[in-house]
Amino acid sequence: MYKLNDTITAISSPSNDHRVIVRLAGPQTLDILGHICTSFVADKTGITTCRISDINLDAIVYLFRQPHSYTGDDLAEIHLWANQAITEALMEKLLSLGARTASAGEFTARAYLNNKIDLAQAEAVNEVITASNTFQLAAAENLLAGRLGCLSKTIRESILDLLSRLEANLDFSTEDIAPANKADIIAKLNETKSQLKDLLAGSIRSESTLDLPAVGIAGTPNAGKSTLLNKLLGRQRSIVSHQRKTTRDVLTGELELPGCRCILFDCAGLLTHAETILDELAQQAAIEAIRNAMVVVFCVDISKSDWAEDIAIRRLINPAHLITIATKTDLLSEKGTAERLSKLKSLFGCDFLPVSAHSDTGIDKLKAEITTRLITTTSGHTKDAVALTTRHRQSLNNAIHDIIQAEKEIKAGSEELAAMMLRTAYNQLSNIEQHNIDEQVLDRIFSRFCIGK
Ligand SMILES: Nc1nc2c(ncn2[C@@H]2O[C@H](COP(=O)(O)OP(=O)(O)OP(=O)(O)O)[C@@H](O)[C@H]2O)c(=O)[nH]1
Ligand SMILES: [Mg+2]
Known part of the structure; x- marks a missing residue:
């Protein structure tokens, strides 16, 4: 559903604000700016003041060249002081020049699809917009800063470490794991499980935002x-x-x-x-x-x-x-x-x-x-809390469940099944930043955004 090769536009400022911000992103951005602005020359900083001839108004244009922009492609923000009628006239002009109206969350979806941010960070953008108090905002900002991705990566690495130890055992030994080794693996599994539980316990239910x-x-x-x-x-x-x-x-x-x-x-x-x-x-x-x-x-x-x-x-x-x-x-x-x-x-x-x-x-x-x-x-008394969406909670809970199963299998002597469960836990955690997540899930995530974000 999300196309990356066309140019999208939307008003990204609140509707009651006289300072209007129009966003434009995609390959035709520069062309379109050239058409609407008289003498459009962006300086090295990418900021320029120009006159938009069709609506006869001065505007400040911030140009971010690809790949150094929020979305990863050429992106412009046109800032102007205008009423609704003038803004609509500008939007019509942009559409007539080949831009398409962006759908809800499409700028952030592009940032995600162009690998500028991971999925957890993309969701955080929405959490920041909808946060209703300073702590929820701080938690959402932690999510935006990639803290969840970072934490889940550390936990994934310990799972990988455990997996490699289990698999080495499976490949090179015809016997059961030595009791000392077994106790060590179980202790590590418990540690990983606790880390996941702490992450859940210290988080803020972002649904409540x-x-x-x-x-x-x-x-x-x-x-x-x-x-x-x-x-x-x-x-x-x-x-x-x-x-x-x-x-x-x-x-x-x-x-x-x-x-x-x-x-x-x-x-x-x-x-x-x-x-x-x-x-x-x-x-x-x-x-x-x-x-x-x-x-x-x-x-x-x-x-x-x-x-x-x-x-x-x-x-x-x-x-x-x-x-x-x-x-x-x-x-x-x-x-x-x-x-x-x-x-x-x-x-x-x-x-x-x-x-x-x-x-x-x-x-x-x-x-x-x-x-x-x-x-x-x-x-929840913590400044470091991360705002978790239902999707994150589901992944974390599933991973905890898989780790508990892996522990049971190790105790029962079935290392092969334990390794399988650990692999599933690893995949659950990868879901948090997953890049090949299917379109329907993406659609559901970004449709909660407002237009222009
Ligand atoms: N002097 C004084 N009277 C108050 C104050 N607050 C409420 N009252 C009076 O107390 C009476 C009851 O006030 P309400 O606010 O209707 O009380 P309530 O708890 O909503 O009552 P119910 O809806 O019947 O449960 C009214 O006559 C108010 O004017 C106050 O701070 N000072
Ligand atoms: Mg009353």
């Missing part, structure tokens, strides 16, 4: 959840009233935090007993949403005189990350707030962050706490 993490606001009815959601989002997303059970549905909004984004949701107040069918349905929706949340902000109304209901519903939820907050602190004096905070601490066994959506108290601290929890959860 496509879905923003969910942060839920939970608590009893009237705890001030909807008021808090509206405050954090900065708009009236959820209805607020002094009546209990005002919120029935799960209501969401996108929350921009420093360094990351998340989906914040409000839901029905949790109950110990559902009285009506409507209560029951609202509870089910709330519990389901809270179960899927990465972080839960648990609200307790500090102005209440009895927290028995709050204590009971706290037991209903068990999220990985819980932030406990005391709401409506504006209703108490400073001294009263301090006294009740320590009472809440002794009742619930954890600290409460004092918050008031009415007076803005604690809102910035809450945002910072949510950010910290999200980053801790998505980073």
